[in-house]
Amino acid sequence: xxxxxxxxxxxxxxxxxxxxxxxxxxxxxxxxxxxxxxxxxxxxxxxxxxxxxxxxxxxxxxxxxxxxxxxxxxxxxxxxxxxxxxxxxxxxxxxxxxxxxxxxxxxxxxxxxxxxxxxxxxxxxxxxxxxxxxxxxxxxxxxxxxxxxxxxxxxxxxxxxxxxxxxxxxxxxxxxxxxxxxxxxxxxxxxxxxxxxxxxxxxxxxxxxxxxxxxxxxxxxxxxxxxxxxxxxxxxxxxxxxxxxxxxxxxxx
Numbered sequence: 001x002x003x004x005x006x007x008x009x010x011x012x013x014x015x016x017x018x019x020x021x022x023x024x025x026x027x028x029x030x031x032x033x034x035x036x037x038x039x040x041x042x043x044x045x046x047x048x049x050x051x052x053x054x055x056x057x058x059x060x061x062x063x064x065x066x067x068x069x070x071x072x073x074x075x076x077x078x079x080x081x082x083x084x085x086x087x088x089x090x091x092x093x094x095x096x097x098x099x100x101x102x103x104x105x106x107x108x109x110x111x112x113x114x115x116x117x118x119x120x121x122x123x124x125x126x127x128x129x130x131x132x133x134x135x136x137x138x139x140x141x142x143x144x145x146x147x148x149x150x151x152x153x154x155x156x157x158x159x160x161x162x163x164x165x166x167x168x169x170x171x172x173x174x175x176x177x178x179x180x181x182x183x184x185x186x187x188x189x190x191x192x193x194x195x196x197x198x199x200x201x202x203x204x205x206x207x208x209x210x211x212x213x214x215x216x217x218x219x220x221x222x223x224x225x226x227x228x229x230x231x232x233x234x235x236x237x238x239x240x241x242x243x244x245x246x247x248x249x250x251x252x253x
C-alpha cells in the first residue's frame with residue numbers, strides 16, 4: 001500500500017477530532033512541543049491506533065531542512081517564520097472583490113488568465129502570495145480571516161479554477177498554510193491557533209499531491225522533479241509521501 005506518514009510530531013492533549021489513523025500513517029510522540037505555537041500558526045491532530053495519543057504539526061516557518069524526527073534536545077529550535085519572498089506575485093483582494101467572487105485581481109497580478117496557459121517554472125521561482133484587505137463589519141469581531149465564509153468562498157472558487165495553485169505559493173512565508181486553512185475544516189484554539197480536522201487535511205493533501213504531480217509531469221521540460229516538488233508540498237503540511245504512491249499513479253496512468 002502507498003505510504004503516507006505525518007512529519008514533525010508534537011505532544012498535546014487530544015482534540016475532539018480523534019479518528020483512527022489508517023495503517024500507512026506512522027506517528028511518534030514527544031514529551032514537549034517541537035515548535036512554539038501561536039494563534040498565527042496552524043496545527044492538525046491525529047489519534048494513533050496505538051495506546052499513545054499524538055499530535056502532528058507542520059513547520060509554519062517552512063524550514064524544509066528539518067530531519068524527519070527531532071529529538072528532545074532539539075525541541076523548540078525551529079527558525080521563525082520567514083518574510084515574503086522578494087519579487088513574488090502579490091494578489092491583493094478586498095471586501096468588494098471577495099463579495100463578487102471576482103478573480104480578476106489574481107489574473108492581473110500573476111498574468112494567469114487560463115489554466116492551460118501557465119508555465120510552472122516562472123511561478124515556481126517567484127512564487128505567489130496574497131494580501132487580504134478585509135474590513136470587518138464589527139471591528140471587535142475576533143474571528144481570523146479563515147473563519148469568514150465569504151473569504152473562504154473566494155478561495156474555494158480560485159482553487160476550483162486552478163487546483164494546482166498550492167505548489168506555486170510562497171510556502172516559506174506561510175502562504176500554503178493559510179491557503180489550506182481557507183479550504184480545510186478546522187477549529188480555533190486559543191492555545192494552538194487553527195486546529196485542522198485531521199481526516200479533512202489528509203484528504204486535502206493527498207488530492208493536491210495527485211493534482212500537482214500530474215500537472216508538473218505535463219510540464220516536465222520546465223519541472224524536472226515533479227515527485228520531489230509534490231513531496232515537499234505535502235511535507236510543508238505535515239505529511240511524508242512515499243515513492244510507492246507515485247509508482248501506482250505512473251503504473252496506472
